[in-house]
Amino acid sequence: MIQIDWQSRTPVYEQLIQGIVRLKSFGILSPGEQLPSVRAMASDIGVNPNTVQKAYQALEARGIIYSVTGKGSFISPNESIDEEILKEAENRVGKTVREAAQMGLPKERVVRVVDTVYAERSMSE
Amino acid sequence: MIQIDWQSRTPVYEQLIQGIVRLKSFGILSPGEQLPSVRAMASDIGVNPNTVQKAYQALEARGIIYSVTGKGSFISPNESIDEEILKEAENRVGKTVREAAQMGLPKERVVRVVDTVYAERSMSE
Amino acid sequence: MIQIDWQSRTPVYEQLIQGIVRLKSFGILSPGEQLPSVRAMASDIGVNPNTVQKAYQALEARGIIYSVTGKGSFISPNESIDEEILKEAENRVGKTVREAAQMGLPKERVVRVVDTVYAERSMSE
Amino acid sequence: MIQIDWQSRTPVYEQLIQGIVRLKSFGILSPGEQLPSVRAMASDIGVNPNTVQKAYQALEARGIIYSVTGKGSFISPNESIDEEILKEAENRVGKTVREAAQMGLPKERVVRVVDTVYAERSMSE
């Protein structure tokens, strides 16, 4: 379910975090649902258990999942958390756009890119 | 001329690269113009000469500057480079926006962020 | 596996680059295969890790290998790279021959040299 | 008469040496003819006098020119020297071809390049 891009510079544990958040935002993982155990997830996607552990802990710290000792990890029911995630994404966009602007990228080109991305999405739905 | 953000996670040599690219895109550094020597730049911004070397060599590999042993480093006359840099920036924006969209960030919020960034810029001019 | 000529004027990191390219072109290193770690390679050939780093990063920039922090460095699966390397070598030959011709070296002598080089090679196989 | 390629990696004084050798081999500079003074040559081609000095000394060491204190530098009448120059050129060709061969460049492609170079030359004559 989660694809790791080994060539990418974004750390594997980051990709894991974003992957799970995405699956939740798509409703593929619903509140209360149990996640694969650290070991299962690790062997599934061919990753060191430490890496999965790190991702789960970050997700728990952000309130997206919760862990029950001896039982496993579950998608958190908490709804209001989502806004925090969106804000993080928004900040990343802001930072990248600011850098591009400083390089001289005109606003029109940024707008065109944004349009393209959201057009792709509405088509694949 | 170039400000280093020591708190930032982006490596110093990367900030240097971006700084010089930016100065060139603003026309503050024009083709043929000589850059400060590796050592001068290093002591200017309080960094080890090796770090500046790394940045200069990366810029040379990208065709943005060229270096002549014994003479110095110069802004490359190559014109077509600029568009390449803009395309790189555009790609980064596209990638970040796509990720944000996958997280569920609505288009309106992305647009608002873009507007804000470019509004900031026009005000500071 | 890689021999460094300490007398040579071509920098050690350059020799490393060429050595790895050569091993790949011989099929001794196949796509996906893991290279010795920076530190292992360094101690193998008696060189500072920084020097190996420089070579590996140059190879990555040329798309010949790719590195994953925490995992290691691997021969890139990219196929089309090989032809690029041959073209670079071809260009170097062309440039050197052109210079020799300008010095007045007759074609027959160039041909004889080429014959000799390839004869050596077929004998050592 | 002599063009310096500042982008090239071959040192300026080397380019100077090769330039004069070439002019001699073309008969543009004949035995006995006086060369421009170090200073004149330096300002002609926009180079540091030290650099011209170095080139002249190397040429004298190789017997291609000779200097008379207080009078200037002259093209040497010595004919047999030329063979040495050809041998140097030949060695450079050999080295480059050997490297290309090690990269996997097939002999046919080397031969084709050599043919092309000498074909160009016979056409421009």
Added chain:
DNA sequence: GTGGTCTAGACCACA
């Protein structure tokens, strides 16, 4: 352990 960044400092060829 693995790649990546950075400092401090030496040494070289070249201009």
Added chain:
DNA sequence: GTGGTCTAGACCACA
């Protein structure tokens, strides 16, 4: 002085 190479060694994030 100027770029380029290299060593020795520290420190970091990541796996």
